[in-house]
Amino acid sequence: MSRQLSTVNVNEQRNKGISFKLDLQSYTLMIALVLIAVIFSIFTGGEYLSSRNLSNLFTQMSVIAVLAVGMTLVIVAGHIDLSVGSLVGLTGGIAAILQVWHGWSTFSVVFAAIIIGAILGLWQGWWVAYRAVPAFIVTLGGMLVFRGILIGLSKGQTIAPMSESFKQIGNSYLPxxxxxxxxxxxxxxxxxxxxxxxxxxxxxxxxxxxxxxxxxxxxxxxxxxxxxxxxxxxxxGIPVPFLIVALLSIIFIFISNKTAFGRYIYAIGGNQEAAALSGINIKRNILWVFIIMGGLSGVAGVLLTSRLNAATVNAGNMYELDAIAACVIGGTSLMGGKGKIFGALIGALIMASIDNGMSIMNIETFWQYIVKGLILIIAVWIDISSKK
Structure with a gap:
């Protein structure tokens, strides 16, 4: 009896140690975010933490945050999507073309942008899942194809202005x-x-x-x-884009943690062979991951076009790298099988905070690229080191 009690006590202590370790790992991002806020607040004379700047910060991060939600699922499944920036530009451009040139209503163009994004995600997912073409190649090709379609459809023009109701999506506030x-x-x-x-x-x-x-x-x-x-x-008040990000995050956190589909994605990314032997339909689930990523790219395209009140041929340029960086900084492993949507959101906030703070300090743009690139390299190095 005493031996059983001692075994229970040892297990409890071990579980407490594991719990503490996991908590420490998850809160490291929060600590980093607080340090970034303190540093930029000092160097900007408190402007960084003003209500106006915080509102702008949450609005600016919304597009990357939406992409990071979908990218987390893609990377956890063991793949990558390099086309999301071009897809954001294309879906936002299609929304602008349909409204400005053809007079469609706001609801119709938003619905069309999301559906077109999902269909293009389906197209890419079919190549990856059912034709076994590496996602890196498929989405790299998609990045070029989608950007080319956008330039062709828009004839290289900036399409503006949008209707007042469409502008409200990315520029309104909850009272x-x-x-x-x-x-x-x-x-x-x-x-x-x-x-x-x-x-x-x-x-x-x-x-x-x-x-x-x-x-x-x-x-x-x-x-x-x-x-x-x-x-x-x-x-x-609370920016509507921030509310959209919060709603999508809640939905996909629930999907990833509480549904069979979410658990299948983690299983596929962790060990695809074991997942197949367990009876998981790998092709179908991978296909759905890319459909979801495409649909979320459509949402991001609508948010970006609404906030800018225009669609340009360069819209969404390099956004795929920001989304991937947000996921990696948030603890998502590029090896697959590990990652949390909440962590990716914090990663997106960190990336947006760095851009925002350096802009307030009037630091030249090239430094922003250098800093973000170094952060991405360090984040991947930390991930690889933790694996070892």
Missing amino acids: YVPGYILALVSIVILVFWTIRNRSKRMNMGLMIPAATVDYGKVAVYSILILLITYMLNRYY
């Missing part, structure tokens, strides 16, 4: 009172979800973290939600 109501509802859902998860794990006989840990996290997240809402409401 103060609804913003606070949404924040309080989010906190209530967070508390309910935590209680439900603890109760579910208890009923299944699984290990439950200490109540102070779980509810401490809830308290920290709640404070952050209220603080962000307060800071954004000091300007015009």
Whole structure:
């Protein structure tokens, strides 16, 4: 009996150590984000943390964040998509062409952009999944094809202006009172979800973290939600693009963590042979990953075109690298099988923060490329080192 108790105690201590290690790893990104905010705030005389700049920051990160959500699934599945920047430009350009040149309504052009993005994602996914062409080659070709189609359709012109309702997608704000109501509802859902998860794990006989840990996290997240809402409401309110990112993130975090499809993607990326032997339809799931990536590229294209109130032939240029960098910085392994959407969102925020802070400091553009490139190299090196 005493031997069993000692074994249980050892296992509990081991589990606590694992839990602490995982928490430390996940919070490293948050610490890095705080350090970036403090450094830029000092060098900009506090301008970086002003309500206006924070609102601009969350709006600017929205396009890359949407792409990072889909890119996380692609990389976790063991693939890569180099075409998303060109696809963002193409879908946004098609939306502008349909509205400015052909008079389509806002709802119709948004729907068309997302569907066209998904269809082009289906086309690329078919080559990767059913014709076994490496995703790197397929999407590299797609990057050139989509950019060429955009130049051909637009005749090399800048297409503007968009209708007022379309502009509102990327440039409007949720008013103060609804913003606070949404924040309080989010906190209530967070508390309910935590209680439900603890109760579910208890009923299944699984290990439950200490109540102070779980509810401490809830308290920290709640404070952050209220603080962000307060800071954004000091300007015009919560930007609608930020709300779109939050909604898509919740949907795909649920899909990746709580559905069979999500678990299949992690299994395929972790060990494709084992996944096949387990009866997982690898081709169909890979196809769906690229369809989702294409649809999200359509959403990003709409957000970008709406925010700029125009479509240009260079729209979305190099966005694929920012999306990949956001995922890698957020802990997604380029080897596949590992990665979290929440981490990719923090990575997107870090990338946007660096761009935003260096712009406020009037640092020349070439330095921004250099810094982001070095960050990407270091992030991949850290991933490879942790694997070893």
